[in-house]
Amino acid sequence: MADFSLGPSQADADAFMREAQQKPEINDDDETVAPDHRSEGPVVTILIGMAGSGKTTLFHRLHYDAQEKGRRCYFVNLDPAVLEVPIEPQIDIRDTIDYKGIMTEYKLGPNGAIVTALNLFATQFADVMTILEKRKNDYEHIIVDTPGQIEAFTWSASGQLIAESLASTFATNVVYVVDTPRTSAPATFMSNMVYACSILHKYRLPLTAAFNKCDVADHKPMFDWMEDFEAFHEALDRSSQDSPDGAGYVTSLHRSMSLVLDEFYRVLDRVAVSAVDGSGIDELYERMTSSRAKYDETYGRELEQRIAKNKAKREKIAAEDLARLQRDMASDDSEIVPGAASQAAKEGRRLP
Numbered sequence: 532m533a534d535f536s537l538g539p540s541q542a543d544a545d546a547f548m549r550e551a552q553q554k555p556e557i558n559d560d561d562e563t564v565a566p567d568h569r570s571e572g573p574v575v576t577i578l579i580g581m582a583g584s585g586k587t588t589l590f591h592r593l594h595y596d597a598q599e600k601g602r603r604c605y606f607v608n609l610d611p612a613v614l615e616v617p618i619e620p621q622i623d624i625r626d627t628i629d630y631k632g633i634m635t636e637y638k639l640g641p642n643g644a645i646v647t648a649l650n651l652f653a654t655q656f657a658d659v660m661t662i663l664e665k666r667k668n669d670y671e672h673i674i675v676d677t678p679g680q681i682e683a684f685t686w687s688a689s690g691q692l693i694a695e696s697l698a699s700t701f702a703t704n705v706v707y708v709v710d711t712p713r714t715s716a717p718a719t720f721m722s723n724m725v726y727a728c729s730i731l732h733k734y735r736l737p738l739t740a741a742f743n744k745c746d747v748a749d750h751k752p753m754f755d756w757m758e759d760f761e762a763f764h765e766a767l768d769r770s771s772q773d774s775p776d777g778a779g780y781v782t783s784l785h786r787s788m789s790l791v792l793d794e795f796y797r798v799l800d801r802v803a804v805s806a807v808d809g810s811g812i813d814e815l816y817e818r819m820t821s822s823r824a825k826y827d828e829t830y831g832r833e834l835e836q837r838i839a840k841n842k843a844k845r846e847k848i849a850a851e852d853l854a855r856l857q858r859d860m861a862s863d864d865s866e867i868v869p870g871a872a873s874q875a876a877k878e879g880r881r882l883p
């Protein structure tokens with residue numbers, strides 16, 4: 532973008548105009564979002580996780596716990612393919628989108644139909660936002676369950692649009708659900724953490740890893756690996772002794788990656804939960820609530836900067852338009868030459 536601190540050149544100004552005329556990004560033109568709007572409304576939590584990690588069961592548990600303890604929570608189901616949601620979410624994608632009908636009508640397989648269902652729902656998401664904004668004083672939390680096929684949400688344009696719409700209006704965080712029993716081997720743990728890291732980079736929202744199914748698996752070794760990479764290296768060595776390939780290329784890659792991820796673990800909140808027996812749920816709610824402060828410092832601040840930048844852009848354009856109008860009015864005795872505008876455009880000139 533043009534650097535106006537050095538004084539604008541004509542090329543800079545033209546580039547600026549072109550940029551200003553481009554369609555703004557989803558949340559870039561929203562001047563109506565005031566900082567206190569976010570810090571006073573509910574916290575939005577988006578549940579993301581690999582298929583079978585227990586998102587829907589955790590969604591159910593969070594609902595049960597909310598009812599038991601009087602937490603004011605609003606539930607949104609964005610998984611069109613889920614057969615049975617044991618609770619009745621206030622907003623459910625399945626109420627307006629017929630997933631099976633999409634498979635038949637567009638001759639799609641399960642994954643294609645999930646993405647198409649999300650795309651269709653994204654076109655109605657402005658209405659969902661209107662409902663959420665109207666109810667914002669009634670709830671402390673808005674909890675969103677996402678499709679089982681993680682990439683259908685995390686790497687689709689509609690998933691991004693939905694997440695950005697939420698994050699540009701409410702303090703939003705992501706809870707990444709980890710299937711603890713299936714992550715107990717160092718190699719699978721590493722793959723899962725790399726995925727979590729990619730989600731942090733993609734969404735730039737506060738992230739908590741919820742190690743689920745802790746009723747049947749011990750999360751402590753994994754927490755130790757995040758605290759101390761030497762503990763992870765020892766676990767890698769032990770598992771490579773058992774492997775027929777021994778300490779090959781992949782083991783040495785995991786070793787190096789654990790050093791890189793060390794930085795990521797410092798910002799990653801983690802909590803051990805069981806969606807089945809309810810352990811750790813209070814702590815998870817605490818993390819969700821306290822993510823608001825992180826959101827305000829990171830995403831919220833960036834958003835405010837983008838809003839301020841766009842406001843400045845619009846004010847500059849308005850000032851230029853006004854100046855041009857004043858010039859035109861001052862020279863109202865100037866001669867009108869038929870075809871002068873198209874001739875000037877051909878020659879790349881601007882009319883006085």
Ligand SMILES: Nc1nc2c(ncn2[C@@H]2O[C@H](COP(=O)(O)OP(=O)(O)OP(=O)(O)O)[C@@H](O)[C@H]2O)c(=O)[nH]1
Binds near residue numbers: 678
């Ligand atoms: N032991 C135990 N099992 C769990 C827990 N949470 C979920 N499960 C089981 O894990 C399986 C998958 O759970 P789901 O809630 O369907 O997982 P999901 O991530 O929503 O899966 P998708 O439907 O693919 O989105 C089910 O058999 C659950 O009963 C838990 O905390 N402990």
